[in-house]
Amino acid sequence: MLTRQKGFSLVELMLTLLLGSVLLAMVIGLYVTGVSSGSKSLKYSRLRTDLQSIMTIMKTDIRRAGYGGRDFLVGSSGTKAVDSLNSGTSNCIVYSYNHNSAAAITNTNRMGFRLVADKNEVQFGSGVDPLATNCYSKGHWAALSDKGFIKITELVFTESIVSGATATLRSVEIKLSGELVSDSSYKHSINTRVQVRNIEFPH
Structure with missing residues (x-):
């Protein structure tokens, strides 16, 4: 019998x-x-890593400022181990130390970092002027940040000085902020304080 x-x-x-x-x-x-x-x-993650790398480069080098003796102090009248500028979009720091064990200061020993606002990037310079006010008119500068990926929105150097009868201690607070070029909602900021390596003694 068939069944359906x-x-x-x-x-x-x-x-x-x-x-x-x-x-x-x-x-x-x-x-x-x-x-x-x-x-x-x-x-x-790359934004944070890149900003941290730039900060590490800056604080490692600035920490050496003034190392090598009085000849390597920079700034007005040679009284400062570092000289900085924070004015509107002009943010810069200059310093020197005995790079490559130099016996006397030359252009290669004068260095700096600056924010170039119209390019949204951090730059490192050599052969810079001892005064930060000339940071944007002298020196050889190269980009540290990738402006195609990161937009640097802030770079501020704040000097702090503690002076005593026998010595002067100098430190620099650095604030670095950036965001993704492709998505400005991704932002990151880093703050650090650098103790300048060389203690400054009165003449």
Whole structure:
């Protein structure tokens, strides 16, 4: 005796396809969201890493300011181990030390860091003028930051001086801020204080 076997109706097949499509769309949506979130996390991580690298370079070099004796002091009347400028978009610091064990100061021993606001980048300079007021008119400067990836929004150098009868201690607070060029909502700031290596003694 033959028995009739019932199959799926057209309505049931349509409902199955619809539910499968919705489920597939949800899975694809979660995947795309995960990939996008991961990409943004990687970009933010690189932003933080790049800013931290720039800060490390600056504080390591500035810490050496004045090392090598009185000949390597810079600034007005040779009384300062560092000289800085913070005025509007002009943010700069200059310093010197006996780079490559130099016996006397030359252009290669005069260095600095500055913010170039119209390029949104941090630059390192050599052969700079001893006075920070001339930071944007003299020296050979090269970019430290990748302006195609990071927009440097702030670079501030704040000097602090503690003077006594026998010596002067000088430190510099550095504030560095930046954001992603591709997404300005991703921002990061770093603050640090650098103790200038050489203690300044009165003449």
